Every structure is written in structure tokens, then in C-alpha cells.
Amino acid sequence: MSMHSEWEIERKFIVSEIPEGLLEPRTPKEIRQGYLALESEKEIRIRDKGGKYTMTIKQGKGLKRLETQIALSQEQFDTLWPLTMGMRVEKRRYDIKFLSHVLSLDLYYGELEPLMTLEVEFNSEEASQEFLPPDFTGQEVTTDQDYKNANLACFGLPGKFAAL
Template identity: 45%
Template sequence: MKEIERKFLVADQPDLTAAQATPVRQGYLTALEDSTELRLRQKGERFFLTQKGGSGRVREEREAEISPAVFETFWPGTMGRRVEKTRWTGALPDGQGYELDIFEGALAPLQMVEVEFSDEAAAEAFVPPSWFGHEVTEDKRFGNKSLAVHGLPSDPE
């Protein structure tokens, strides 16, 4: 399965009245230099194991829901490679969905927004709204795994 998305820093936080907030904690079982990511994620009361490959706008992604017990078994293996955030899920005026992540802990006050697309043409044609800031889709420093290991980049743009 392919994931096609674009990722941006947030210039101005939007009105989140109609958006839904979910606490997220995630950790990585693989090292930063590995070409494939293996991630554990707790999203609200649900738990997932995700494999991601590639980089940039189009990536391979496989995900399976797992039990809380399986999550807790492997969670200690992510020590030193974790992020915590609140994910706000909402819709842009044209109906396109977005996910706004507000990071916590050492990554605060970082905020990033992602938009997923059905195909590359839609991703290319997307015009971000004014509250979206600098695009970081191709900047590996803003991948969650890199943020979990290295923290915030010193020069975010």
C-alpha cells in the first residue's frame, strides 16, 4: 500500500473547533539509518504496528492493529526513539482532510500538518491554505523518526 502525502510546518494555528483531538505516542523499533521504519503507535485507545519504506511524498506503508499487550511487550525497545503529540483531525474548506500534530515534551512547540492524497496528481495540484507554513515533505529532519532521535532541527526552515 502506498501513502501519498505532503507535510508542512504550521504558520498560524487554525480554528480547531470542528477538529477532533487524539493523544498519540509512538516509538521506533528500527535505527534511524535503516531504510525501513518499524513503528509502534498508540492512538487514543488503539494500538498499531506500522512498517514504512522510502522517503518523500510517496512511501510504502503497511499497518496492522495490535493488542495493548503486544504494544507493551515491544514498547521498551523504542526507548530513546519516541514522540508524543496531540493529533487534530479536520477538514479544509474544500473537504480535503488534514492531520495537525502538536508535539509535546522536548519537541514542543513544533506543529506540523499533513495532507494525504489518492494520487500524485492530486498531491501536485494541492494549494495549501494560508495557515500552512514552509513545506517539509522532502526534509528528512522533519520525519517523526528523525525528530524522535535528534529532536528539533536547529534551522527549521
């Protein structure tokens, strides 16, 4: 069984409009993820990212969290998936190279449409602080718990999203 833990340092932004021509040359990955357990500082999720199946345990909140990932077979994923009913997120992810970073642009669908977010992972907290996001990003929501995928999965779009 393949398993590893590492610190995830990530910032997240709302995207209100995608620049023309940004997505056309790119092929998105379809992502479905569901949550098996949620606590204030720990979550356990399973994910199908374009046919790659994983279980992830995330601990902590905000910019820096400990992430432990375990590879799953499709059979294991399919067995666990029904347990995530009512706690799911489905989105298309476009990875975009931007200077020395990879931006993950997520277009949510289903009940979370028309939400669009941009996530960027970093090697260090210093690098995360120095990062200047592209001009098509809007409000930063790194520390806003309403925009965590786990909370989106359980509670849907944040009420204030309609006001953006």
C-alpha cells in the same frame, strides 16, 4: 492478525500559528509512537493512537512510501514500548476537513514542543501536486528528512527550526 500494505502519498508543512477558533470545536487524538528500527529507507514503528495500537513498516522516503500496517493488542504494544526508549514522539492530532481533504494538524509536546505540522494524504501523486495548502501553513517539509517523525524522535527539533 490484521495486516495490509498500501502506498502512502503525503505532503507535510510547518505551521507557525493556528487560526483563532480552529481547534475549539475539535477533539484531538493523543498519539504516542516509538521506533523499533530505523534505516535510511525503512522504519518500523509502533503507535498508540487514542487506544488503537498498530505496528507500521514504512519503506522509501519523500512523497510516496510503501506502508505496511499490523494491528496490535494493548498487551503487545505495552511489551514493545520499552524498546523504543530514546526514539519516541508524542503529539496531539486534530483532523480538519478542508475542501475534499482531511488535514492532520499535529501539536508536538515534550522535547518537540513548540513544533506544529500539517500532513495531508492523497489518492494520487497528481492530486498531491494540485493541492493548495491553507494560508496558515508555512514551509513545506515533505522531502526534508529532519522533519520525518522518525528523525524527530531520535534527534529532536531540527536546528533550523529555531530560525523559522
